[in-house]
Amino acid sequence: MDIEDTLLMIPGPVKVAPRVLRAMSRPMISHRSGDFSAIYSDCCALLKPFFETANDVVVMTGSGTVGMDAAVASTIGHDDKIVTISNGKFGERFTEIGERYGRAIPVKFDWGTPFDLDKVEAAVEDGAKAVAMVHNETSVGLTNPAKEVGEIARKHDALFIVDGISSIGGNDFQTDEWGIDIAITGSQKALAVPPGLAVVAVSKRAEERFLSQSRSYYADLRAHLKSARKSQAQTPFTPAVSLFFALQEALHMAEEEGFAARRARTAQQAESVRVAAKALGIELFPKVNQHSHYSNTVTAMKMPQGVSDDKLRGGMKKRGVVVSGGQDLIKGKIFRIGTMGMCSSGDILRTIQTLELILAQEGKIASCGAGVEAASRVLYK
């Protein structure tokens, strides 16, 4: 297998367009130059509609986690309560971060099952300074009810922090409409940039309630906002300049397609994966209800009975298609296909067709074609 001719269908990092890869090969520039400031400002201007927000946006150098870390470290003091809702790996990460800085009040649900909003409200009304949740739980392929939790947060005057890392730009995600005080994404998801940048949108309300000093020196939203607001926008510490070149190019590509058009395309692509799964007798992993939906950026499916992770994902990889497995407690039990950013119809059909080859080889389907046909009816309707 040639690693440079492999189809990457994991829920991030995702495939990066050649235009964006080429942008990264531009010669280095000073991060304290007007040239860099112009790039940063251009990125922030485009990130606002991407986030559906009028709030200020900052770009931090680090993985998406540094954005989650900054949100909590900038707001939660030693004795402050933060309700952390989880139904998968990344929700649990918010609990870990909350415990690092203050008093985390975990509200846990089984991985892949919807939130019980009454339980959430019972935790929040007990004097929480903030509520943190993951909108799109990458580990289980489920979108959680951010709008509804946002209403609970407002009602009880708590700050609302949302990890939108694998969501923003792919799923419906309305930062301002849903009252999100701190929203976070990562460059390697729907933005379709290589990993290494976290983007954070911060409301005035959040800023008014910041601690006098962030608990973390590096993950400090106040410092990032201050630098970004200089007459020439800057970052407090040396930024990953090449990744900003990539971010700017990728945002221009998203703007050319249209932010809403890209979300609609992503929704259609995820729908095509779901109907293909159904046609192939594969069950979707998450449980959904009126507020919690199948994710449009990552589809999590149960491993077919009797087929090992190694046979399925290993076999697909040998044929040049990389999909993700389950993490932690559902390792080996599910597999996941990402549909974000510059994913194409052809990419999806190649993925489904490769999956069919494995299923036929393992005796799970009699002949190939049903999945590809079902998917193509959605993709080309």
Add this chain to the structure above:
Amino acid sequence: MDIEDTLLMIPGPVKVAPRVLRAMSRPMISHRSGDFSAIYSDCCALLKPFFETANDVVVMTGSGTVGMDAAVASTIGHDDKIVTISNGKFGERFTEIGERYGRAIPVKFDWGTPFDLDKVEAAVEDGAKAVAMVHNETSVGLTNPAKEVGEIARKHDALFIVDGISSIGGNDFQTDEWGIDIAITGSQKALAVPPGLAVVAVSKRAEERFLSQSRSYYADLRAHLKSARKSQAQTPFTPAVSLFFALQEALHMAEEEGFAARRARTAQQAESVRVAAKALGIELFPKVNQHSHYSNTVTAMKMPQGVSDDKLRGGMKKRGVVVSGGQDLIKGKIFRIGTMGMCSSGDILRTIQTLELILAQEGKIASCGAGVEAASRVLYK
């Protein structure tokens, strides 16, 4: 001025070789794949001789500051004392970080003046858990006495943390020989990679004295070491994969040249800048003594009497050569030329020649040529 035909002579980010820029344009891969692990392991194997250490090395996604942050946050509890020595901007940053997590004991010297080792020892012997210093103070062009401070740290059983960000790979820097428990560099300095990665070498002694939990969730050396030691090396959070491609390529280039040969070349290049300055009647900024030397990675010079920063640096920039100014309290009073990584003799001669044009225009020299001639005698001897 074409920004893509500009010579970047600042002390980081530095010029990146085309081979390294091209490495970044490789298609994205999964950060949880064997392919990524192999790259990370290869980088760590080459980083050990680069640091002159047998200690474990981890690569964090972030600016060099995240490495400084991780060093302090992983070791300093609320009541722990950390002596932070400063004679420039980055030393002061250690004081800020120390204050964020514990009890910083600043030992301050005027910017650009050598440490008084007796004052350092007096602070350390008063029960400090750690001593932190900057080896190469980028803001003033001075290398500080790491070997001597290391001896003081050992004598009083304190951990020794050294910011080697603009030093390692350029200046003489002996992590193990000097007893450095935590040594830090950044990708955009002597490694000649774009910014966005911090590299940290950690001694067993430091690890034994880590806090049970880092004070920072993201800047957590324990978590990074744990992931790096897995049978397939990983990072705890999604790494900036493209920058790892670049780091691997740049390390291979450094190995091909030879780590010692590169340091010798860098020393020669800095010497050529210093003799050119002397030939042009320009004074070097830092004060040196038997333990504190002119930096080989950044030469800081006093702004010639009556010449403004705008005339000098602005004029050079208009002619396609970017050099740095002074920061904070010495803004406008000095200018700085970086000599790191892939800087060539031609780059230096173009820089000196451009400086001469400005000086002649400003009436500071009668005719051009003396600086270039002096520099070339060092470069081509």
